[in-house]
Amino acid sequence: MPLLDPVTMSTPSGKAATAQAAKTTDAEAATKPIPILPTSQAQIMRHAHPVLLGAFFYASFNALVHEPVTTMWSSAPVVLAVQIAYTTICLPPAGSQSVKPAKKLRPGEKKKAGSESNVSNIAVTTTVALFLTLFAALPLHVVFVLFGAPFLTHLPNTFLCSLHLSLLGLYPLFYSHGVDSEEWLEILGARAPFDEGFGGLVGGCLGAWLGAVPIPLDWDREWQKWPITILVGVYAGYVLGKLIGGTVAHGKRFA
Secondary structure, three states, X not given: OOOOOOOOOOOHHHHHHHHHHHHHHHHHHOOOOOOOOOOHHHHHHHHHXXXXXXXXXXXXXXHHHHOHHHHHHHHHHHHHHHHHHHHHHHOOOOOHHHOOOOOOOOOOOOOOHHHHOXXXXXXXXXXXXXXXXXXXXXXXXXXXXXXXXXXXXXXHHHHHHHHHHHHHHHHHHHHHHOOOHHHHHHHHOOOOOXXXXXXXXXXXHHHHHHHOOOOOOOOOOHHHOOOHHHHHHHXXXXXXXXXXXXXXXXXXXXX
C-alpha cells in the first residue's frame, strides 16, 4: 500500500476550512459601516441634521443667487458648526471603535483619571478633521476644473463650492475614519460599505455632477450662474445620500 505524504496531502475539508478562514480574515479587515451612537441625543440629531442643512440652504438661496461668493463664504462657518454638532453627538471619533470598553468599577472603587480622555479625544479628532477638510477643498477644486469648471475665471466661486462639498461630504468621514489608509482606499475606490457618512459623500458628488445639467440651457436665469446649480445638487445629493446610506443601503457595498 503506497504511503501518503501528510505534507502534500490535502483534503476537500481542509481546503474549505482554509478558504473559509481567509474569507473571515478579509471580512474582519474590511471597513465596517460607522454606527450612530446609541443615545437619545444622537437619534434626535441624526434626524434634525438634514432638516437643519436643508432649511439653512433654502433660507440662503436668494442671497446665493445675487451674491454667490459672499453667501458661500459667510455660510461656510454655519455649515461647519452644524457638521461639528452632528459628528460629535452622533458619530464615534476615529479609533474609538477599536478601543476596549472600560472595565466596570467595583463598589467603592474610584475611576482612574486616565479614563477621562474621551472629551480630549473628540476635541483632537475634530481639530484634525477640520484641517483635513479645509485642505481637501484644494484637490476638490482641481477635480471641478477637470470636470469643466472655469479654469482662469470664477476662482473664488469654484473654491468655495469645493469647500462646501468638503464640509458636507468629507468632514464626517475624516472624523470617523481618521487617516487610516486602508479605509480611505476603500472609500475613494467606492468599495466602502454604505453608512450616513459614505452615503452623504456619494450623494453629494452625484448631486454636483447632475447639478451641472441646467447651466448650459438657454433659459437666461440668474440661478444658472456658476456654481449655484452645482451647490444645489451638492446639498440635495448629500441629504438624500445620507438618508439612504443610513437606512435602506446601510452596510451594503458597490462591489
